[in-house]
Amino acid sequence: MVLFSTTGFFTSLIRALNLRMAIIQIILIILILFGLLPAVGKADGRQPAPGDYHPPPAALVEQARRILTEVPLIDGHNDVPWQYRDRVQNHLDRIDFGRSTAGLSKPMHTDIPRLRAGHVGGLFWSVYIPVELAGPGAVRLTLEQIDLVHRLIEKYPDDLELALTADDIVRIHKAGKVASLIGMEGGHSIENSLGALRQLYRVGARYMTITHWNNVDWADAATALPEHDGLTAFGEEVIREMNRLGMLVDLSHVSAATMHDVLDVTAAPVIFSHSSAYALFQYPRNVPDDVLKRVRKNKGVVMVNFVGSFISEEVGLHYFAHEGEQTRLKEFFPADSARVRRGMEAWLEEHPYPQATVADVADHIDHIKKVAGIDYIGIGSDFDGISRPPIGLEDVSAFPNLIAELLRRGYSEQEVKKVAGLNLLRVFREAEKVASRLQRTTAPSDALIEELDGQLTTD
Numbered sequence: 001m002v003l004f005s006t007t008g009f010f011t012s013l014i015r016a017l018n019l020r021m022a023i024i025q026i027i028l029i030i031l032i033l034f035g036l037l038p039a040v041g042k043a044d045g046r047q048p049a050p051g052d053y054h055p056p057p058a059a060l061v062e063q064a065r066r067i068l069t070e071v072p073l074i075d076g077h078n079d080v081p082w083q084y085r086d087r088v089q090n091h092l093d094r095i096d097f098g099r100s101t102a103g104l105s106k107p108m109h110t111d112i113p114r115l116r117a118g119h120v121g122g123l124f125w126s127v128y129i130p131v132e133l134a135g136p137g138a139v140r141l142t143l144e145q146i147d148l149v150h151r152l153i154e155k156y157p158d159d160l161e162l163a164l165t166a167d168d169i170v171r172i173h174k175a176g177k178v179a180s181l182i183g184m185e186g187g188h189s190i191e192n193s194l195g196a197l198r199q200l201y202r203v204g205a206r207y208m209t210i211t212h213w214n215n216v217d218w219a220d221a222a223t224a225l226p227e228h229d230g231l232t233a234f235g236e237e238v239i240r241e242m243n244r245l246g247m248l249v250d251l252s253h254v255s256a257a258t259m260h261d262v263l264d265v266t267a268a269p270v271i272f273s274h275s276s277a278y279a280l281f282q283y284p285r286n287v288p289d290d291v292l293k294r295v296r297k298n299k300g301v302v303m304v305n306f307v308g309s310f311i312s313e314e315v316g317l318h319y320f321a322h323e324g325e326q327t328r329l330k331e332f333f334p335a336d337s338a339r340v341r342r343g344m345e346a347w348l349e350e351h352p353y354p355q356a357t358v359a360d361v362a363d364h365i366d367h368i369k370k371v372a373g374i375d376y377i378g379i380g381s382d383f384d385g386i387s388r389p390p391i392g393l394e395d396v397s398a399f400p401n402l403i404a405e406l407l408r409r410g411y412s413e414q415e416v417k418k419v420a421g422l423n424l425l426r427v428f429r430e431a432e433k434v435a436s437r438l439q440r441t442t443a444p445s446d447a448l449i450e451e452l453d454g455q456l457t458t459d
């Protein structure tokens with residue numbers, strides 16, 4: 001889940017204490033307004049227009065489809081559960097997932113026919129809840145999202161099956177169904193409770209992203225001011241308990257300091273369920289090269305995401321410019337929303353949305369391959385948590401295009417199989433092994449955050 005609001009970004013960001021991001025955005029906007037950065041997305045400037053996109057040859061797409069019958073493509077992050085909560089308050093019958101959801105007034109990226117068309121072998125359904133809802137009640141909301149995933153799986157038993165282990169993924173894929181895993185997005189989901197963490201594992205959660213957009217009481221996020229310089233002592237205990245359970249530690253969204261602290265303490269390989277390479281676009285949600293090198297040592301996996309404004313500098317800068325213009329208009333016309341809307345329409349005429357393409361995603365995979373190696377790359381789309389996905393990767397039916405793009409770049413069949421899912425399976429199996437070893441020697445932790453970190457200073 002990206003949760004880029006396209007309106008009121010200053011208020012929402014500052015309210016959410018994302019001061020660092022707000023500062024970065026303000027600086028970029030100032031640079032753009034004073035012409036210190038190249039103007040982005042101008043009609044007369046360079047545009048990654050659909051015409052620039054050259055789809056991979058049909059023969060390679062066919063080859064990709066065949067490959068994906070042999071190994072499961074495993075997507076690290078899909079936000080359909082949030083769509084059910086946001087659109088229909090988790091009333092399952094109000095979105096027919098067995099038919100195309102592309103024709104809804106607000107189209108979705110995922111449904112069963114398109115999962116089938118995209119040869120998706122497995123995916124982590126994100127049981128994301130917003131950071132604004134952190135605090136008492138977050139566990140209940142997370143449980144409700146997990147319940148939604150269980151109900152969705154039970155409603156479509158011919159197509160979906162709950163996967164709790166790496167072997168489950170392989171078996172379910174062989175049976176011709178989509179292996180459905182559960183990933184929690186943000187440490188706020190456990191309300192600082194290791195007991196809650198253990199029970200969430202029992203109901204199926206197999207990864208937890210350590211933070212979302214904001215810091216938690218025990219770890220820093222990439223998009224907030226640092227409070228803890230990474231993990232606190234309790235944060236380290238959370239990682240150890242996740243290792244003992246066999247719950248994958250997900251470092252998407254966390255600060256670089258948190259990445260390093262987790263890599264210092266974890267006994268199991270880590271994942272990044274939906275993150276790309278910082279060297280290609282210096283955005284804090286991306287993974288720096290020094291961390292990529294440590295992922296190689298840790299034998300983890302970075303599952304490359306499809307968020308245009310993370311993977312393409314041009315799209316990212318357009319986003320900042322768009323938000324800056326909107327803020328400027330709102331300041332000029334605080335009581336005239338129609339005028340703001342017209343102004344934004346005119347601005348967008350002049351500065352049409354640039355779009356990332358499947359080639360941008362492949363560039364990030366190339367980079368991670370170069371720095372970390374082919375064994376440490378996966379795919380984490382963020383479908384149904386993003387708007388304007390890349391050209392050529394419009395929805396879950398398009399995954400074969402990415403595999404075909406890699407084949408076109410000279411990746412071998414064995415290499416694309418690793419990226420598609422074998423690497424994630426290896427990491428998951430290793431995490432399971434570490435867990436069974438730790439469970440023989442280590443009791444469940446009954447540590448409390450107050451004991452390890454002292455009284456909380458935050459709310």
Ligand SMILES: [Zn+2]
Nearest residue numbers: 001002185274
């Ligand atoms: Zn996310």
